[in-house]
Amino acid sequence: MTFVHIAPWLGAIAVLLCAAVFLGLYLLKPPPQAVIVPSTLVWQRVADQQPRRNRWLRWLVSLLIATATGVFLVLALGGLERANAGGRDLVLIIDNSATMAARRGDGRTRLDHAKAQARARLDSSAAGLYLADTTGDFGLVTLSRTKARERLDRIEVRLARTARLPPLPADLDLERTDVLLFTDGVAKLVPSSAADIETVSALVPARNAGITAFRAVPVPASPDRVEAFLEVANGSATAIEAELRVAPEDGAAILERRLELAAGETWSGLLDLRGIALTPRDSRTPTALVATITADGDALDADDRAFLLPPPTGAIAVGVVSAGSGGSTSRLASTLALDDRLEVTALTAQELATASPRFDVLVFDRWAPDAPPRLPSLLVAPPRRDWLPKIVANGGHVSLGATRLRVGPPAAVIGTLGNRPSVDQESVTGLVLEDLEIQRLTVYDVPPEQILLGDSSSPLLIASPQHAGASGNAKATPPWLLFTFDPERSNLPLHAEYPILLAGLVEHFGPTGPTPQLAPGLHELEPSVRLVRGPTGAVISTVRSPASVLAELERPGIYRLASDSGALSALAVGPLGSAVTFINRSTLTVADPSGATRGRRPPLRSLLIGAALLLGAIEIVTRSQGWTE
């Protein structure tokens, strides 16, 4: 049992000091008021009428009542807790998911209130004290009160992390443990064990309108056109009038609109970006589109702005290089030329060596230079070169995921492609795999990490050791992709999807492809990324490994990346989504605005005060009736 949040030995000292003070006060107590009367004759007779035998007992009873009343009041005011009666452990779990950033009426966030409530309960354990958040920053470990207070102060809202209950320590005796979860109940937290978790609500309904989606989507009928899809939701229980504004960074608004959103209503719209001057293809600093929603009394800021990086404007310059003759070159070039986004130039190997036109991407048709090219390249059935993976065999028949691919003669190999996630590789999006027949397949000896499509026994698409990633790549180590089959001997070019496949592969090289929009969270970036700056310009800490750079892109916004070669790129992160914008979607009851903790058991303080009041009333009645002295 703890008292006034102090250690037991300090409590013992405090009790002794209190006893000394009480004794001193008793000895120094003022004498009863002296009243001069004509004679004590009558008073003495009255006093003598009192039954002497019971006087001492009555005095004792009165003293006990008064003492008990005082003790109860002191214990109640001192915050006596019974949580650790019998050595109970206390586990405090703080929900720090995104909706806990919502402000309450007093301007403080739900997390602030949750922390205040937790702080009040923090010292009520003597046997064991555990503290954790729900986003993994702080796991459940036993702490001293001082450490727990420090850690509690450091808990912040994590916008991007998935909230989940931390697993309770295996050695915790759940029968002797109080587990308290301070939450607004919006994040769906799954109990991690059979522990009886007492939920302390931090929920106070608030008004909030937020942007739940803002992303670039190609126009299906015209792949070179991009629209911005925008979605705004009212996460409140009341109607909201909000101002929506979309504008380039530091630019004039291209959309301003007043939205009247009913409770829970979602509004969405498409914004045609054609004709809007955004980022030119040769620009090193992408221009972002910013959507902003403004509403009175909005409780959550994090979902009020969303960012989008539109694809660069202009066509991709593609050079199709062949050995110097053959119809397949013209076929490959003409196929690529079908895509409006590509500006295709056919040239021979000699022309490539003597002239150096400006290309974004090179496509090598059954030919490859002796040294790695200095531009992002697509190699289609190249001959043997030292810098390319070693050819092991030709022919075979493979299956891609659940789809079995026919491989025509003279197939010699091959195995299966397995269930690699590369089935979802964007370059094969749009292909009808069941119709795909590979007439001729070359098998390479290639490390698994370089295989984008297929597996090590039958790779379909091979990437360079440092292939282009989501954020583009450094020009010092240009990426290349390698088709292992010969389109000339395959039926693939006859498929309607073939141009899409080719264009997708070309766009895969980064500088010319659309900049993907990422969900807030932990992301793996290219190993060449040297520096990441967040939306506010602050440097984001990263974890570097040989294969990648890990960075937590938590807040929605534009992140600027700098690579080792000095190249600059950008990433758009966010928005947070409707799960966050609907900040009142909770099954919990509304929290007490005063921040008082609601527990399963009636607070001991209330019981003590009630007992003190009862004893006080008994004392008054018995004294007024003369039952006690």
Next chain:
Amino acid sequence: MPVAASSPAGELFDHEFLRKLEYLKLVARRLLPGAFKGEHRSRKRGSGIEFADYRPYVEGDPLRDVDWAAYLRFDKLLVRLFEEEGDLPIYLFLDASRSMEIGDPMKFDYARKVVAALGAVGLFNLDRISVIAYADGIREQIPKLRGPSQVFRALGFLSKIEPGGETDLGKAIRSFFAAPARRGLVVVVSDFLDAAGPQALDLIGPLRHDLLAVQVWSPLELRPSFASRIEVVDAETGGRVRIEATPALLRRYRDTAESHSQELQAYCRSRGWSYLRAETTTPFEDLILGAFRQGRFLR
């Protein structure tokens, strides 16, 4: 008889009240012999005008006292006897102990006014009054005043008395009546908060005096209203009693104070004496002109 405000009488009561006292007369329940002619009936047969009885004529009786009509009717010489109207010795005992200092108005002031009024009534009726201020014995006394001319002397004497000392009524009575004194009316004006109780009056009986006991209470004594733990201090002895002034205890106190009065009243009644209870909240004139007359102590 004009009374100046600065005169001793003016300090005690006003001129109008003093005039009213001239028409009053102290009543003794017993017929007591007076040494001088006065306005009180007495057992002594004398030269009064009130017929009392007949007796046979003996030699030497004045012939003017013979009832000749009775002689004609009964053929006997009978002498008419008349009640002699004598003066009444009145002994006014004023409690001047420290216990009388308490109250608002002070009990002593109230008692002094009662004694002054009774003394004035006695003097106006040619009674012989003695005023004795006592505490644990006789503190001061002025004996045997007679006649209206002595009123201011009596009032002046009373106005100079200051309360002090402990109460011992028995000792005062014994001291006073140690000297020969005619039978008369003893008036004791006191709070009777005497440790000896009513027995302090025991000496009055054998001396065959009539007695009027006037017990003066302050309302604070009868109905105290303390609200906490207190220590009552005896104004005379300094004795202390700690009490918890609960409503129940205060109720018991009131009952005890009431029974204390009733004991004294019963004691007086058992001896044929008179008892009057006076509270200092009762206007003084109402007490004299009302309560005293209703109790037939004055007429």
